[in-house]
Amino acid sequence: MLSRSSLTSVWSLILLLSSGGLFILGLIFLLSEESKVLEFWFVSVGSNNFFFTLYFDWMSALFFSFVTFISASVVFYSGSYMGEDLNITRFIALVLLSVASMFFLVFSLNLVSILVGWDGLGLVSYVLVIYYQNKKSNAAGMITALSNRIGDAAILLAIGVMVESGSWNFMFMQENESSMDQFLLLILVVLAAMTKSAQMPFSAWLPAAMAAPTPMSALVHSSTLVTAGVYLLIRFNPLLMGHEVYKVLFLVGVLTNLMASISASFESDLKKVVALSTSSQLGIMVFTIVLGVAKLAFFHLLTHAMFKALLFMCSGKIIHESGETQDIRHMGSLGLSLPYTGMCMNLSNLALCGFPFMAGFYSKDLLIEEGLMGGYSLMTIILAGLSVGLSAAYSIRLTFLSFLNFSNQVPLSASKEEDDIMFKAKLGLMFMSLTSGAILSWMIFPSPPVVVLSLSEKLLPLFSCLLGAILGLILSLNLTLGMKILMKNYWAEGFIQMWFLPLMSGQSFGGLSLSVSNKFKTLDLGWWELLGGQGVYHSLGLGTSSLLKGQSNSIKVILILFSGVIMIFLGIL
Numbered sequence: 001m002l003s004r005s006s007l008t009s010v011w012s013l014i015l016l017l018s019s020g021g022l023f024i025l026g027l028i029f030l031l032s033e034e035s036k037v038l039e040f041w042f043v044s045v046g047s048n049n050f051f052f053t054l055y056f057d058w059m060s061a062l063f064f065s066f067v068t069f070i071s072a073s074v075v076f077y078s079g080s081y082m083g084e085d086l087n088i089t090r091f092i093a094l095v096l097l098s099v100a101s102m103f104f105l106v107f108s109l110n111l112v113s114i115l116v117g118w119d120g121l122g123l124v125s126y127v128l129v130i131y132y133q134n135k136k137s138n139a140a141g142m143i144t145a146l147s148n149r150i151g152d153a154a155i156l157l158a159i160g161v162m163v164e165s166g167s168w169n170f171m172f173m174q175e176n177e178s179s180m181d182q183f184l185l186l187i188l189v190v191l192a193a194m195t196k197s198a199q200m201p202f203s204a205w206l207p208a209a210m211a212a213p214t215p216m217s218a219l220v221h222s223s224t225l226v227t228a229g230v231y232l233l234i235r236f237n238p239l240l241m242g243h244e245v246y247k248v249l250f251l252v253g254v255l256t257n258l259m260a261s262i263s264a265s266f267e268s269d270l271k272k273v274v275a276l277s278t279s280s281q282l283g284i285m286v287f288t289i290v291l292g293v294a295k296l297a298f299f300h301l302l303t304h305a306m307f308k309a310l311l312f313m314c315s316g317k318i319i320h321e322s323g324e325t326q327d328i329r330h331m332g333s334l335g336l337s338l339p340y341t342g343m344c345m346n347l348s349n350l351a352l353c354g355f356p357f358m359a360g361f362y363s364k365d366l367l368i369e370e371g372l373m374g375g376y377s378l379m380t381i382i383l384a385g386l387s388v389g390l391s392a393a394y395s396i397r398l399t400f401l402s403f404l405n406f407s408n409q410v411p412l413s414a415s416k417e418e419d420d421i422m423f424k425a426k427l428g429l430m431f432m433s434l435t436s437g438a439i440l441s442w443m444i445f446p447s448p449p450v451v452v453l454s455l456s457e458k459l460l461p462l463f464s465c466l467l468g469a470i471l472g473l474i475l476s477l478n479l480t481l482g483m484k485i486l487m488k489n490y491w492a493e494g495f496i497q498m499w500f501l502p503l504m505s506g507q508s509f510g511g512l513s514l515s516v517s518n519k520f521k522t523l524d525l526g527w528w529e530l531l532g533g534q535g536v537y538h539s540l541g542l543g544t545s546s547l548l549k550g551q552s553n554s555i556k557v558i559l560i561l562f563s564g565v566i567m568i569f570l571g572i573l
Contacts, residue, residue, distance in 0.1 A: 009076065025056070063106055070219060071219060073429055077215050081215050098225075101120030101121045111170060114232075125225050129141040140211040143205045148205075151191065151193070158189055170236065185240075189233070196232075199286060203256060203501055217312050218309045226279075233289050233294075234298050250291075259499050261391060261394065263276050265394045270402070272326075277311075278308060303363045304360070307360060318341065351433050351434075368388060368461050373451065385460055392467075396468070401476055
């Protein structure tokens with residue numbers, strides 16, 4: 001039987017080889033401009049044949065190659081991070097189930113097989129959020145599961161809407177299909193994507209899901225669960241572009257980005273800061289899809305997955321070496337004791353901010369410039385600048401408080417870098433965080449995109465990034481400023497704490513259900529006992545006992561009943 005370290009090494013090697021093969025396959029499809037459809041007979045019901053369809057093109061192959069690459073790093077990283085966990089085999093199995101669910105989602109051509117991966121991701125994520133089995137993780141798992149069930153129900157209803165088209169293969173739908181069917185399908189797909197990718201007002205579950213183990217957070221929040229909604233929108237984009245609902249989706253993406261960025265700039269929990277930055281970047285991807293540049297949103301999705309997975313892995317190492325605390329106010333001076341982790345985290349933060357020639361620069365800068373070229377309103381331009389500036393603000397604040405600030409750790413604490421497994425697990429992600437932007441831009445965009453902007457618009461991302469960095473330094477150097485803003489009034493606190501979304505998503509509904517149940521407790525002990533299940537059961541019991549008594553002489557009773565039925569039947573005729 002394999003040891004724990006051997007188990008993680010073997011599975012990470014298998015996933016790494018799969019990633020390399022899929023990357024080559026995606027490159028072949030991209031250069032040849034071809035795609036393959038594999039169809040398997042599944043089941044026949046009457047005259048209807050149901051097929052399982054797999055669709056291979058450059059987009060699905062590249063995306064899943066990134067998923068398997070990150071999964072390989074996460075599995076190898078878990079050999080050290082969760083080395084003392086007695087249930088590490090179960091954890092590895094859950095990681096592999098998450099990858100398998102993502103396979104069904106990425107390569108499926110019809111909504112029925114997509115539902116297998118879609119629901120599988122939700123189930124595995126719930127099991128992983130409650131992995132540590134305490135009250136906090138149970139509450140987080142419940143809000144995660146219930147939020148995702150809304151999206152599952154939307155996919156089921158979308159399957160019902162597509163019945164009239166004669167096929168569940170959404171890519172084969174024609175433009176002359178019923179406009180009402182397409183409109184309903186769009187609403188349901190957008191609703192499902194909003195819940196899975198934690199867009200407003202379904203954003204509260206994303207920070208709550210940080211109760212899961214950090215290695216799984218690195219996988220879920222970079223390339224699997226939260227990216228599923230964005231990937232679904234990219235797939236549906238050619239069919240659903242131009243509808244009025246997309247304008248609403250644009251507003252949702254912008255507000256999600258703004259809300260998450262503001263909350264991350266004042267959050268003190270290390271993992272929640274990274275989770276809110278994920279929500280912020282997902283909002284950018286969503287409104288980019290609405291702008292009509294879905295390929296660019298896919299480009300940012302891939303580059304974001306690399307540096308976000310690296311950022312989570314560095315966060316896990318920092319939590320390990322800081323006495324298991326996640327409060328960045330109790331850290332500091334870790335750059336001296338954790339130099340390699342600090343270097344990786346700074347690289348991932350710079351890529352997140354869009355620092356020149358990092359992975360995020362190629363996608364994020366081009367993404368903002370394409371949005372500015374669309375001729376949108378002044379408010380849209382301001383919001384784009386805020387999205388860039390605030391991402392720099394919370395990244396600088398996170399780096400300063402954890403690495404550059406004076407140490408706020410407990411006395412006699414020690415941090416060390418000596419961990420070969422974590423060191424090797426972050427090497428590949430660090431390389432991809434540096435180079436994936438350039439490599440993917442050469443692959444996906446063989447000719448440079450034409451960007452025509454004025455000088456002020458061209459310099460907007462750069463100035464926004466610099467102003468955001470200054471704001472982050474101000475918030476870091478003057479910690480009391482954030483507390484003063486929080487304590488000023490209730491509305492300021494709610495505006496910073498995710499705009500009351502956690503309160504509205506869980507606590508208010510839970511309190512309402514408890515109050516209603518208390519009010520109806522008297523009815524539950526009174527008339528509802530007779531009119532509900534107990535009364536019905538009692539009535540059925542009386543009727544059944546009467547029938548049994550009437551069948552004591554069964555042959556005579558049956559003959560009499562048979563004769564009576566024959567006489568009634570003859571009389572009717």
